[in-house]
Amino acid sequence: MTMKRQQEGQSRLSALVKALSLQNMAIVYVFIILCIVLALSSDAFLRPRNIINIIRQASVVGVLAIGMTFLLSTAQFDLAVGAQAGFTGVVILLLIPVIGFIPALLASLGIAVLIGLITGAIITKIGVNSLVTTLGTLSIIKGLLLVLTDGRILRGATPELRWFGSGEILSIPFPVIAFLGLGILGEFVLNYTRYGRYLLAIGGNREASKLAGLRVDEIIISAFVLSSICAAIGGIILLGRIYSASPLGGVGTEFIAITAAVLGGTSIFGGEGSVWKTVVAVLLLQVLGNGFNLLNIGANYQELIQGFIMIGAVALYTYQRRRQ
Amino acid sequence: MSRSILEMRRITKTFPGVVALDRVDLDIAPGEVHAVVGENGAGKSTLMKILSGVYERDAGSIFLNGQPADISAPADAIRQGIGIVYQDLPLVPALTVLANIYLGREETTRLGRIDRASHLTRYERLCDSFGIYIPPDSRIRDLSVAERQLVEILKVLDRDAQVIVMDEPTATLDQKAKQALFQTVRQLQAAGKSFIFITHFIDEIFEIADRVTILKDGCRVDTLEIDQTSPQAVVAMMIGHSPRDMFPEKARAASGAPILQLREIGVGARIRDFSMTLHQGEILGLTGLVGSGCSDIGNLIIGNLAYDRGSVLLDGEPTRISSPYEAIKRGICLLPSDRKGSGLLLDFELAKNVSLSSIKKISPRQVIQFKRERRIAADFIEKLRIVTPSARQRTRNLSGGNQQKVVLARMLLTDARILILDEPTQGIDVRAKEEIFLLMRQLADQGKAILFISSEFKEIAGVADRGIVLRNGAVTAALERDDISEARLVAAATTL
Numbered sequence: 001m002t003m004k005r006q007q008e009g010q011s012r013l014s015a016l017v018k019a020l021s022l023q024n025m026a027i028v029y030v031f032i033i034l035c036i037v038l039a040l041s042s043d044a045f046l047r048p049r050n051i052i053n054i055i056r057q058a059s060v061v062g063v064l065a066i067g068m069t070f071l072l073s074t075a076q077f078d079l080a081v082g083a084q085a086g087f088t089g090v091v092i093l094l095l096i097p098v099i100g101f102i103p104a105l106l107a108s109l110g111i112a113v114l115i116g117l118i119t120g121a122i123i124t125k126i127g128v129n130s131l132v133t134t135l136g137t138l139s140i141i142k143g144l145l146l147v148l149t150d151g152r153i154l155r156g157a158t159p160e161l162r163w164f165g166s167g168e169i170l171s172i173p174f175p176v177i178a179f180l181g182l183g184i185l186g187e188f189v190l191n192y193t194r195y196g197r198y199l200l201a202i203g204g205n206r207e208a209s210k211l212a213g214l215r216v217d218e219i220i221i222s223a224f225v226l227s228s229i230c231a232a233i234g235g236i237i238l239l240g241r242i243y244s245a246s247p248l249g250g251v252g253t254e255f256i257a258i259t260a261a262v263l264g265g266t267s268i269f270g271g272e273g274s275v276w277k278t279v280v281a282v283l284l285l286q287v288l289g290n291g292f293n294l295l296n297i298g299a300n301y302q303e304l305i306q307g308f309i310m311i312g313a314v315a316l317y318t319y320q321r322r323r324q
Numbered sequence: 325m326s327r328s329i330l331e332m333r334r335i336t337k338t339f340p341g342v343v344a345l346d347r348v349d350l351d352i353a354p355g356e357v358h359a360v361v362g363e364n365g366a367g368k369s370t371l372m373k374i375l376s377g378v379y380e381r382d383a384g385s386i387f388l389n390g391q392p393a394d395i396s397a398p399a400d401a402i403r404q405g406i407g408i409v410y411q412d413l414p415l416v417p418a419l420t421v422l423a424n425i426y427l428g429r430e431e432t433t434r435l436g437r438i439d440r441a442s443h444l445t446r447y448e449r450l451c452d453s454f455g456i457y458i459p460p461d462s463r464i465r466d467l468s469v470a471e472r473q474l475v476e477i478l479k480v481l482d483r484d485a486q487v488i489v490m491d492e493p494t495a496t497l498d499q500k501a502k503q504a505l506f507q508t509v510r511q512l513q514a515a516g517k518s519f520i521f522i523t524h525f526i527d528e529i530f531e532i533a534d535r536v537t538i539l540k541d542g543c544r545v546d547t548l549e550i551d552q553t554s555p556q557a558v559v560a561m562m563i564g565h566s567p568r569d570m571f572p573e574k575a576r577a578a579s580g581a582p583i584l585q586l587r588e589i590g591v592g593a594r595i596r597d598f599s600m601t602l603h604q605g606e607i608l609g610l611t612g613l614v615g616s617g618c619s620d621i622g623n624l625i626i627g628n629l630a631y632d633r634g635s636v637l638l639d640g641e642p643t644r645i646s647s648p649y650e651a652i653k654r655g656i657c658l659l660p661s662d663r664k665g666s667g668l669l670l671d672f673e674l675a676k677n678v679s680l681s682s683i684k685k686i687s688p689r690q691v692i693q694f695k696r697e698r699r700i701a702a703d704f705i706e707k708l709r710i711v712t713p714s715a716r717q718r719t720r721n722l723s724g725g726n727q728q729k730v731v732l733a734r735m736l737l738t739d740a741r742i743l744i745l746d747e748p749t750q751g752i753d754v755r756a757k758e759e760i761f762l763l764m765r766q767l768a769d770q771g772k773a774i775l776f777i778s779s780e781f782k783e784i785a786g787v788a789d790r791g792i793v794l795r796n797g798a799v800t801a802a803l804e805r806d807d808i809s810e811a812r813l814v815a816a817a818t819t820l
Contacts, residue, residue: 192691193692194692195690197683204669211658213738214649215647
């Protein structure tokens with residue numbers, strides 16, 4: 001009995017060692033090191049104002065990345081979420097004069113659900129892969145953006161909208177609350193609930209999950225819907241921050257979202273996912289940009305460095321997995 | 325005896341916490357078929373991975389033709405005349421036979437075009453010299469498993485392999501294809517090629533091998549001339565105790581009420597007029613050669629394959645089950661034949677694999693009760709004697725037999741009344757087989773209805789209460805309690 005307990009203790013210790021290993025936590029360690037370096041080289045970095053700012057700036061991409069983490073966990077992804085965020089803004093601005101503020105918000109979320117349902121259904125029921133399907137939906141949504149805006153920037157946001165960009169609860173801006181709140185909720189759902197287990201199982205082995213009695217198609221579709229709703233929430237925050245909707249708004253952020261999810265250790269082959277590490281990765285990318293500004297390197301280098309970090313991190317994960 | 329073509333001496337390999345091989349010797353004579361047998365985890369695969377350069381050995385040496393050989397990468401092994409025919413046949417399905425054989429080693433004309441004519445001449449010369457022929461322009465995906473295997477053999481022969489390692493070559497072959505393969509092996513043997521046969525089928529060794537090396541727990545037990553030993557003796561050395569009868573006693577009483585009936589089911593041309601009745605408390609065997617349609621029956625019962633004719637009755641009520649989800653809800657569960665492809669989540673820990681079909685039961689509210697999940701897994705580890713360091717072990721790291729027990733545990737946890745086991749003993753060792761058969765009988769005695777699908781006639785004869793034989797999608801025999809025997813099953817499956 002005591003031996004068993006000892007073994008259990010040992011396995012718990014080894015589980016902890018494994019959880020904190022470089023392989024599992026690389027992104028977190030890099031983030032911490034980067035923060036220390038920036039804190040040492042610039043007084044401004046650790047000021048609460050600056051920290052809040054960083055999180056706020058990261059919030060739109062962050063919310064998208066959280067949705068993407070859910071999708072990647074099932075071994076799917078969606079290239080249209082960035083455009084969809086911009087599309088949400090346009091829809092709201094066009095609808096407010098017609099049906100009013102709250103109905104316009106609800107309608108935009110309803111449209112997001114619909115887009116998720118359709119995308120998911122094409123992928124699961126017809127069997128087109130997610131790269132091709134979402135390249136298609138990306139093009140459609142971008143096209144709709146141009147048609148609906150006639151290529152111009154739409155203004156006419158109501159003051160209520162601004163609250164989603166800069167409103168505060170207990171002096172914390174709404175985007176920060178939405179981003180971190182969804183992060184905590186997402187981490188809980190993905191790794192501590194039945195639904196999350198289903199997502200990860202399907203990503204790990206779709207056929208086995210089906211035979212084990214999971215409703216695979218429906219669950220995958222639901223992940224697309226969730227990701228789509230996240231895109232809409234991101235779009236609402238974006239609209240609240242920049243107060244206008246441009247035909248190109250949001251386009252391109254899907255790549256940062258995918259980058260962040262992958263950096264956070266979510267496998268593009270599914271089966272593994274961590275929302276909190278996605279949040280860390282989003283912040284890492286944002287801090288990088290912020291650091292460049294503080295150190296006067298210029299933000300132009302951000303994408304360049306981002307690319308190297310992405311490949312470096314994935315190479316590390318892959319290498320360590322292969323060694324196992 | 326003539327000089328060895330290959331000698332592995334005192335090969336040792338350790339993995340963290342395990343000695344996988346402990347000073348193992350193996351020597352292969354020219355033109356010899358040498359079988360290597362052992363339970364799962366005995367070290368067969370590790371030994372072959374060292375020979376093929378996939379793993380590096382910790383200690384020991386390898387000699388080829390008496391010369392020390394340096395094998396530290398797969399390319400070294402190929403260059404030095406060691407050819408491996410893998411169980412999962414790594415060929416490109418969309419390419420032709422010719423393209424696969426010369427893949428990565430294409431000869432080109434001066435303009436850089438692939439020199440088809442030269443490949444073809446070479447291929448035909450190769451085929452002629454070994455008496456094997458597969459049309460060079462067939463695409464791999466259109467070939468049978470047996471034909472693909474020959475392509476693999478041709479591939480290693482083209483690279484001038486002297487020693488050909490075959491890993492479970494007969495596992496997916498039916499009787500006829502197996503005999504054809506053995507014929508080919510004998511031809512090649514006559515041409516001076518040596519074979520290392522890794523297998524679980526002890527009977528086959530006595531058909532094809534000259535000598536057999538028995539491994540157990542990473543050590544070599546013995547190497548014997550085949551005509552100086554017997555299957556019983558080999559099995560005894562493998563499992564370390566004298567083999568009892570492998571099969572549990574069959575049910576004495578007649579089985580209970582009919583629970584699942586299939587009536588004149590048809591699926592295109594694949595399944596024709598299939599009828600069966602499964603009773604409570606019985607093990608019904610369903611057998612046939614590979615490709616006879618047995619797996620289709622399992623899949624259509626659980627709604628994973630649509631049927632277009634006939635009807636299914638559950639407890640006497642006409643029923644249409646259209647997905648595995650529904651099947652499990654109604655108490656029907658399938659153990660798929662492809663354990664790794666469609667049974668397990670290899671990167672999930674054991675406990676999560678066990679709970680997969682029953683998460684709702686373990687965690688009635690959305691939040692997962694991890695402790696309960698692991699406790700349930702621990703119960704099954706004990707009950708089914710799964711060998712694992714803990715319930716949190718990744719299933720990828722378990723041996724085949726233990727992996728199969730994990731999938732079984734998942735089924736049992738669902739409390740299904742009808743269990744469909746499709747090739748439950750494929751690729752697992754003798755002792756695990758014995759345990760699984762015993763478990764099946766205990767479950768039947770508890771009142772479960774079991775449909776046991778297998779292409780191992782001996783296992784069906786030994787375990788099932790009644791047997792149905794399929795051939796090309798049609799029933800050729802339905803054997804009752806007293807009629808069931810291996811000979812009858814084989815006859816019904818292979819002859820018209």
